[in-house]
Amino acid sequence: MTALSVTSLCKHFGGLRVTTNVNLAVAPGERRLIIGPxxxxxxxxxxxxxxxxxxDSGSIRLFEQDITRVSVHRRPHLGMARTYQIITLFxxxxxxxxxxxxxxxxxxxxxxxxxxxDHQYELVERARAALARVGLAxxxxxxxxxxxxxxxxxxxxxxxxxxxxxxxxxxxxxxxLSIDERRDVRQLLNAxxxxxxxxxxxxxxxxxxxxxxxxxxxxxxxxxxxxxxxxVVANPRTREVYLGH
Amino acid sequence: MTxxxxxxxxxxALALLATLPMWVGNSYYINIASQILLFxxxxxxxxxxVGYAGLxxxxxxxxxAIAGYSGALMLQAGYGHLVADSTAMAITLVASALFAALAxxxxxxxxxxxxxxxxxxxxxxxxxxASLTNGDNGVNVSTRPAPFGLSLASAPSFYxxxxxxxxxxxxSMAVFVRSPxxxxxxxxxDQARRMNALGYNVWLIRFLAIVFxxxxxxxxxxxxxxxxxxxxxxVSALTASAEVLLxxxxxxxxxxxxxxxxxxxxxIMKNVVSAYIERWNLVLGVIFVVIISFMPEGLxxxxxxxxxxxxxxxxxxxxxxAARPNERTTERSxxxxxxxxxx
Numbered sequence: 001m002t003a004l005s006v007t008s009l010c011k012h013f014g015g016l017r018v019t020t021n022v023n024l025a026v027a028p029g030e031r032r033l034i035i036g037p038x039x040x041x042x043x044x045x046x047x048x049x050x051x052x053x054x055x056d057s058g059s060i061r062l063f064e065q066d067i068t069r070v071s072v073h074r075r076p077h078l079g080m081a082r083t084y085q086i087i088t089l090f091x092x093x094x095x096x097x098x099x100x101x102x103x104x105x106x107x108x109x110x111x112x113x114x115x116x117x118d119h120q121y122e123l124v125e126r127a128r129a130a131l132a133r134v135g136l137a138x139x140x141x142x143x144x145x146x147x148x149x150x151x152x153x154x155x156x157x158x159x160x161x162x163x164x165x166x167x168x169x170x171x172x173x174x175x176x177l178s179i180d181e182r183r184d185v186r187q188l189l190n191a192x193x194x195x196x197x198x199x200x201x202x203x204x205x206x207x208x209x210x211x212x213x214x215x216x217x218x219x220x221x222x223x224x225x226x227x228x229x230x231x232v233v234a235n236p237r238t239r240e241v242y243l244g245h
Numbered sequence: 246m247t248x249x250x251x252x253x254x255x256x257x258a259l260a261l262l263a264t265l266p267m268w269v270g271n272s273y274y275i276n277i278a279s280q281i282l283l284f285x286x287x288x289x290x291x292x293x294x295v296g297y298a299g300l301x302x303x304x305x306x307x308x309x310a311i312a313g314y315s316g317a318l319m320l321q322a323g324y325g326h327l328v329a330d331s332t333a334m335a336i337t338l339v340a341s342a343l344f345a346a347l348a349x350x351x352x353x354x355x356x357x358x359x360x361x362x363x364x365x366x367x368x369x370x371x372x373x374x375a376s377l378t379n380g381d382n383g384v385n386v387s388t389r390p391a392p393f394g395l396s397l398a399s400a401p402s403f404y405x406x407x408x409x410x411x412x413x414x415x416x417s418m419a420v421f422v423r424s425p426x427x428x429x430x431x432x433x434x435d436q437a438r439r440m441n442a443l444g445y446n447v448w449l450i451r452f453l454a455i456v457f458x459x460x461x462x463x464x465x466x467x468x469x470x471x472x473x474x475x476x477x478x479x480v481s482a483l484t485a486s487a488e489v490l491l492x493x494x495x496x497x498x499x500x501x502x503x504x505x506x507x508x509x510x511x512x513i514m515k516n517v518v519s520a521y522i523e524r525w526n527l528v529l530g531v532i533f534v535v536i537i538s539f540m541p542e543g544l545x546x547x548x549x550x551x552x553x554x555x556x557x558x559x560x561x562x563x564x565x566x567a568a569r570p571n572e573r574t575t576e577r578s579x580x581x582x583x584x585x586x587x588x
Contacts, residue, residue, distance in 0.1 A: 050442060076444035088439045090432060101432055105443035109425050116423045159443070 001064065003028040003197035004049070004167050009058035011048055011221075018044045019055070020221040026167075026214075028063075032199045033212030037241070041221040042201040043085060046169050050082050051075055062167060077106060079166030083156040085175055085201070089144055095155055096140040099127040102159035130162035134188050150181030157188060168192070170200040174207045182207065209233070217241065262408055272400035276472075279404045281505075281512045282411040283468040288492040288504030289414050290461035295490065296499030297427065298454045299434030301357050303486045304344065304364030308459050310371060310481030312337040312466030317384040317476050318377070326390035334463050341459025345452045352437070364486050371478035383477030386470050397471070407468055414461055418501055421457070430454050431499075495536050497543025506544050 006024040010017075018041045026032045036042050047053040049060055051072040059068045062078055070078070090098050103123050104110045118124070131140045134154045139147065144155070153173060160168055173189070174182050189211060192198060202208045209215075215232040217225040219241045225232050232238055266275050287309060294300045315336045319329035348359040371378045378384065389397040397403045421427045432440045433447045441447050470476050479485070492511050497503025510532065519525035540547020 052438070052442070071446075072441045073444055073446045076442065082442055084439070088436055090435050090439075092435065097428075101428065101440075102443050104425055104429065105440070105445050107425075110429050110445060111426055113421060113424045113426045115425060117425045117428050118423065120425065163443070 001028065002026060002061070003030065003063060004199065005061045005064075006045075006049065007059045007061070009045075009048060009060065010056045011044060011053060012056060018221045019048060022058070022218075022221070022223055024216060024223070026197055026199055028166075028197055029194045030197055031211060031213045032197075033208055033215045034199065034201050034218060035205050035215060036203065036218035038203060039220075040203075040218040042203070042218055043171055044221075045218070046082060046171055046201060049169060050080065076163060076165075080169070081160035081163045081165035081167070082169040083160050083171055083173060085171040087149075087152050087156055089152060089155060089159075091144050094141050094143050095131065095136060095147065095151075096124065096127055098144060098155055099130050099140075099159055099162050100124055102162045103127055103130070106163055127162060130158050133161065133191070134158040135184070150177055150184065153177060153181070153185060154188060157185070161192065165196060167197045167199070170198065172201055172203065174202060174204070186211070266401035266404055275400040275404050277512060277516050279400070279407045279472055280516070281509045282404075282407045283465055283472055284489070284492065284512055285505040285508040286411055286414045286461055286468065287465035287489050288496070288508045289418050290458045290465060291489050292493045292498060292500075292504045293418070293421070293430075293454055293458040293461075295493050296503075297422070297430050297434060298451055300348075300352060300451065300455070301490070302348070302360040302458075303357050303483065303490065304348075304360030304362070304367075305458075305462055305489055306481050306483070306485035307360075307364035307367035308337060308341055308344065308462045309466040309469070309485070309489075310367055310476070310478075311340045312463035313470045313476045313480060314371060314378060314384065316467050317386050317470050320386055320388070321384055326388075330390075330467055333467060334460070337459055337463030337466065338456060341456045341462070342452070344459070345455035348455070349448060349451055361483065361486070364481065364483065368478055368481040368483070371481050378478070381478060383475055386474045386476070389471050389474070403472065407472070410464060410468060414464070415501065415505075417461070422501065426450070426453075491533065495533055495544055497545040497547070500543065500545050503543045503545040510544070 002025045004024070004026040006022055009019055009022045009024075011019040022045060024032075034042055034045065044053065048055050051067070051070065055068065059066055061067065062075070062080060065078070067075060067078065067080075090101065093101075100117070100120075100123055103126055104117070104120075107123065109115065109120060109123065128137060128140055131137050134157060136151065136154055136158060139151070144152065147155070153176075157170070157173060160170075170189075173185055177185060189198070189200075200208055200212070209229060212229055214227065215225075215229055216223055217232060217238055224241055225235045225237050227235070265278055269275050269278065287305070291302065291305050294302050294305075312333050315333035316329050319332055320326070324332070344360065344363050347363065348356050351359060372380060374380075389403065391397060392406070395402065395406075397406050429440070429445055429450050432443075432445065433450050437447050440450075469480070488511060492507030493504050494507070495510060496505065496507025511529065514525055514529045514532070518528055522528055536544055536547070540550070542550070
C-alpha cells in the first residue's frame with residue numbers, strides 16, 4: 001500500500017523535458033523530501049500530481065486509486081492538498097475567511113445560494129480551530145493585507161491542513177523566511193499528525209534535511225538518487241549534482 | 246457607513262422610491278425613473294460577472310435583446326403575457342448557457358472578445374434576419390401585462406411594477422453576495438488556480454454565475470419591451486453593451502448600489518441632459534473621466550471613501566479642541582473597510 005505513487009511519469013514542454021520517467025512511491029505517514037537545484041522540475045512534478053498539468057504519459061495513484069485523469073478540483077475531495085511556493089491567498093479577505101474558503105471547498109454548502117456564509121458557524125468554528133493549530137488564532141480576523149510574509153506562509157499551510165488531507169504537498173514552505181519564522185513553520189510541520197503523508201519540495205537542502213525520512217533528488221526532471229537521509233547525503237552523485245562539488 | 250446609519254439611509258431611499266410618483270408628478274419624469282430602475286436591473290446582472298466573477302462581458306446587450314425579441318415576437322404571434330414571458334426567459338437562460346459554454350473557453354481579454362462576437366451575432370440576426378425580426382423596423386409590443394388584474398398602462402403603475410422587480414433583483418443580489426456561492430465566485434475571481442486546488446469546480450461556478458446574470462438580464466430585457474413597447478436591433482448593438490458596462494464601472498463594480506447609481510447617471514444623461522445639450526455624449530464622457538480620475542473604484546465606493554475622509558477630518562479637528570480621550574479608538578472604527586463593497 002502506498003499513499004502516493006507515481007509511475008513512469010513524463011512531461012515535456014516543446015523540446016524541454018521537464019519530467020522524465022519519474023517513479024515515486026510514498027508510504028502512508030511518510031515524510032518525503034524532494035530536493036533538486038532550481039529548474040530540476042520539482043514544482044512541475046507537484047503540478048502533475050495535483051493535475052494542474054496533464055502528463056504526456058505515466059500514471060499517478062492516490063491510495064492505489066488511479067487519479068491520472070481525475071480533474072484538479074476533484075483531487076482535494078479524494079484527500080490531496082497542496083500549498084504554493086508563490087503565496088496564493090485571497091489578499092482582500094481576512095485570514096479567517098481564507099481558511100473558511102478552504103473548508104467550504106470540500107463542503108456541499110459551497111453551491112448554496114440562499115444561506116449566509118457568515119452564519120455557517122460550524123464551518124467558521126472549524127476554520128478558527130484550524131488557525132489555532134498553527135498559532136494564528138489571535139489574528140484570525142485580521143485582513144490578509146495586514147499580515148507579515150511569515151504569517152502568510154503559515155496561512156498557506158493552515159488552509160491545506162484545514163482540509164484534513166491524507167496526502168499533503170508542500171511547495172517550498174520555508175522560501176523567503178527568516179530564521180525565527182522558519183522555526184515557527186518547522187514546529188507547525190512537526191505537529192502534523194502521523195496519519196497525514198507529507199511530501200515537501202525544498203531546494204535549500206539543509207533547511208529540511210532532518211525533517212525528512214526519505215529523500216528524492218531530482219535533476220533535469222529525472223530522479224537521480226533516492227533513499228534514506230543518510231544514503232542520499234552520502235551518495236557521491238548528490239554532492240556532484242546538488243551540492244556542486 | 247456604520248450599521249445603523251446604513252439602515253436609516255436604506256429606509257429613506259425606500260420611502261423616496263415608494264412615493265416617487267407623488268412628488269415627481271410629471272409622467273415624463275416618472276417614466277425616466279422606470280427606465281433607471283430597469284437599467285439598474287440590467288447593470289446589477291452584469292455586475293455579477295464584471296464585479297464578482299471578474300469576467301468582463303461586452304455581449305450582454307445580446308442577451309438583453311434575446312429576451313426582448315423572444316417576448317415581443319411571442320406577443321406579436323398572439324400568445325398571452327405569461328406564456329410569452331416565461332418562454333422568453335427560458336430562451337434567454339438557454340442562450341446564457343450557450344454564451345457561457347463558448348466564452349468560458351477563455352478568461353480576461355479572450356472572454357471579452359468572445360462575448361463581443363456573440364453579442365454582434367445577435368445584433369446581426371436582429372438586423373438582417375428580417376423575416377423573423379422585422380429587421381430595422383423592429384417589433385411592436387401593443388399591450389402591457391396586467392398582473393393580478395392591475396393595469397400597467399399608466400406611467401405610475403408601470404413604475405411601481407418596475408420598482409417591485411428592481412427590489413427583488415436587489416434582494417437577490419444581496420443574498421447572493423453573502424452566500425457561500427457568492428464567496429466561491431469571488432474566490433474564482435481572485436485566485437482561480439487556488440480555488441481549483443481547494444476543490445471548487447471553477448468552470449462550473451463561472452458557468453452558473455453567467456446563467457444567474459443571464460436571468461436578470463432577461464428580466465431587464467422584458468421590462469424594457471414593456472416599458473418601450475417596441476424593440477429594434479439598436480438594443481443589441483455593441484454601444485448598448487458598452488453603455489451598461491459603463492454603468493457598472495462608473496457606479497462601482499462589486500458593490501450593490503454602484504450599478505444602480507451608474508444606471509441613474511447614464512439614463513439621466515441620455516434623457517434629461519440631451520434635451521438641453523445636443524452633445525450630451527460629450528457631457529457623459531466628461532463625467533466618466535472625472536469619476537475615473539477621482540474615484541477609480543467607482544462613484545458609490547468613491548463617495549463613501551470621501552465622506553469618511555471628510556468625517557474623519559471633522560472629527561479630528563473637534564477632537565483636537567476637546568481633547569477627547571477615546572479619539573484613537575473612534576478613528577479606528579471609522580477606518581473599517583466599506584461594508585458595502587465586498588472585495
